Amino acid sequence: MEILFKEYSQVIWQRKWFFLIALSALASITFLDLSVPLYYKNIANGLAEPYSETTLATLFENLKFIGFIYAGTWLLWRLVEIVMVPLGAGGANMLGKRCFHVLKNHNYAFFEKNFSGSLIRQVNRFCHSYEIILEWVFFQCFMNILTITISFSIFYRQQREFAFYFLIWTVVFMTWNITYSIWKMRFDKSVAQSDSKLGGVLSDALSNIFIVKSFALEPSEQVNINQASDQVYQTKKTSFKFMFISFAVQGLMTFGMELLLVYLIIQKWKAGNFQVGEFVLFQTVMIILISRLWGFGRNFPLFFSALADAMEMAELFNPTDIETDESHARPLTITKGAINFNNIHFTYCAHPHPKKLFENFCLRVNPGEKVALVGQSGSGKSSLSKLLFRFIEPQQGTVRFDDIAAKDITLSSLRKQISVVPQQSDLFHRSIRDNITLGRDIPDEQLINAARKSHSLEFISSLPDRFETMVGERGVKLSGGEKQRIAIARAFLENAPVVVLDEATSALDSLTEKLIQVAIFDLIKDKTAIVIAHRLSTILHMDRIVVLDHGNIIEQGTHHQLLDLRGKYYAMWQHQSGDFLVE
Structure with missing residues (x-):
């Protein structure tokens, strides 16, 4: 939890001016919203009086102020919408970059143990949860605390007895929501974990679709997906049941408070010390308040669900599995090899x-x-x-x-x-050029020369878009031998002093293998080479x-x-x- 709030707080700090503008605008909106019932109170009391020019002028004066308030509120909401884009979506964008920075720094063993699909889902939930939590902080937590404070002040100035009843009810309502949501959080975590598992199973099946189709594994893989999906549904169903219980209790509390308020107003009216305007004031404030608190109650479990969603990714920010350089390490050049x-x-x-x-x-x-x-x-x-x-x-x-x-x-x-030509030459879903140059700005002459040496120029030239041809996810549009030759071309271009060849010709037919062996010896000439081989002919x-x-x-x-x-x-x-x- 500490890591989660630390990461989210850093984003907010970097966009603190947007944050402060939003807080100020929402505070002003809340104050204006709750000032409107005061004017409606005056209008209601005026309407209860016999007609007179003075009363009419008073009514229009109050109506004018209400119009100004509505205009100001409308403008302030537009300001909030403007600043929420860089604060919400912009913050999520920063967190997405931050997540990749953290993931790429994990050691290699970490990626051998985790599904890429699960990690992607965790990143998406981490970023999305930030937006949910941010909106909850603004529109539920901050605005409701301010609403409760201002409402209590209004009630206290009008009817102290009502104010204390209202305060007790608010404390009970908030305590229920907080304690129940914290208890329910364990079920929200289970939903997040089962969702990550489903992402991993989906990724595993789709990334190995060749095996799935080649061995007619569609039925069995469908069973695996169904089981993982059913597990998500079961955990969500349990979580929803407890959330609905929370909603039911909140509804009873809300209806009870409303009935109690009206009952007390009737008693005050019966005693002859309660104006019509006060009834309008109290009822309007209570409608605003109940609406806000009802929204708070409904969104509070979502806040904890968002926390649960984000915590799975936050745990990966733990530095125990991170690759780090020693404090004394320096960029050095390998000269001899x-x-x-x-x-x-x-x-x-x-x-x-x-x-x-x-x-x-x-x-x-x-x-x-x-x-x-x-x-x-x-x-x-x-x-x-x-x-x-x-x-x-x-x-x-x-x-x-x-x-x-x-x-x-x-x-x-x-x-x-160290250049490497791996046994399984998976490629980026990018152009052939990008897969050879790895994003570097390389002159065409050097690129063509590397392709020629790796015996890949011929098949590249036959493609409609040549070096700009997209290879598909993991290079699925190319044959195994073509992917291997792209990897060898990449090594030629890198020109590192040490070369590791891990079954570099394993995907090639015998004729092409002979050609590539010539290219490989050209590649490792004057370099230190470690060749891992099962086929001894290489x-x-x-x-x-x-x-x-x-x-x-x-x-x-x-x-x-x-x-x-x-x-x-x-x-x-x-x-x-x-x-x-x-x-």
């Missing part, structure tokens, strides 16, 4: 059963050396690449670049100096092949040296060689 894994200890602590992977692991990659990592799944190949990018951090030991500890280099400068010409098994190096050497050992690598080669030509 030497990499050293020095006495690395790493355990996947987040795993339900902590899994030790590396223990006293050491590997040195010399400047410009091309090293392939091979081994069965779970041997540690991908984990080493994550350690390079600092997506994960070792519990002990250091990763060094040119004898500089990775933690001494800022994350941004480190990652900019690493025949590496300077060194490192065979991993459960986080340990069991063999290393050139292709021919490892074949001569007749060990693990030899067995793997024998298993795959029937599918590839041996040179």
Whole structure:
């Protein structure tokens, strides 16, 4: 809750002048609204008198003031509407940017554990809740407190007994709303959590629509969506039931107070000390007040629902999972490209059963050396690449670049100096140009040259919009091989001193693979390269092949040296060689 109010307060502080203008305008509106019954009181008392020119003049005088008040109120509401745009929608816009800033700074493991669809829903609710809470603060909390204060003053000046009855009723009414809404908040949180789960299930199904359709999974996925949606409905139904109970109690309180007021007025009239104008005044004020408090009562649960919606995202502002640079880290340039894994200890602590992977692991990659990592799944190949990018951090030991500890280099400068061609080359739903340049302003000559080297220029040129062709979400409009070549073109353009190839040719047919291998060797020439491979045909010409098994190096050497050992690598080669030509 503290984080939530801190973030919302910062937005309001940055737009404090709009906030103050809105408060002043609403205070003036409330004062004017409650001053109108005073003039209606005078009109009612005047109408109760016999006709005279003096009385008529008094009636028109009061009517004139009411007209001025209505005109002023109309202008003030227009002012409120104007300032609410930058304060409400503008504030939500700032919070949306802030949410992305917080999310992108979370470590890589966070995104492996959370659905993107759930996160998107949390961001949307966080921003929308700000607007709901802001409106509640203005139009319910502030205006009602002011209305109660002014109404009590009017009642106290006219009939002190009524004023105290009114005060007691107001305290009971507000206490009920606050305590009941706080109690009900647990159910509102359940609604928010089930809604996030539904967003995650929807995102998971839609982002894997190829698998869903290929395996005819539409019925089973529909069942999953239905179950998640039904869960949202059930939690909402429970929350609504309790909200309706609150409305029912508020209605009884309101009707009871109105009946009591009229009864007391009748008693005062019976005693002969109550004017018609006072009845009009009290009744008009009570109508305004009851209308405001009824709105307050109906919106108070929505206020707590908005809090519950926003708190799920607010919890992600907790800095425990945030990527941060060390205080002494500096942007440094990798010149040679030497990499050293020095006495690395790493355990996947987040795993339900902590899994030790590396223990006293050491590997040195010399400047410009091309090293392939091979081994069965779970041997540690991908984990080493994550350690390079600092997506994960070792519990002990250091990763060094040119004898500089990775933690001494800022994350941004480190990652900019490592190019990666991943196994699954998902692309942004943007143009081919944007996916290669990653938003940088690159001359067409360089762009075309990178596309040519990656053997992607030919298929790009055949597209109607060439480099401006939109690739669809995650690049669905392109084939796997085309996406892979776009990723390789991106690496050519980046020209980083260290290159990581994670099964970079896995999505290519054999003929294209041969062409791309030429491009890859052109890419990694004069660079340090780490190549993760399952298909051994792609690493025949590496300077060194490192065979991993459960986080340990069991063999290393050139292709021919490892074949001569007749060990693990030899067995793997024998298993795959029937599918590839041996040179």
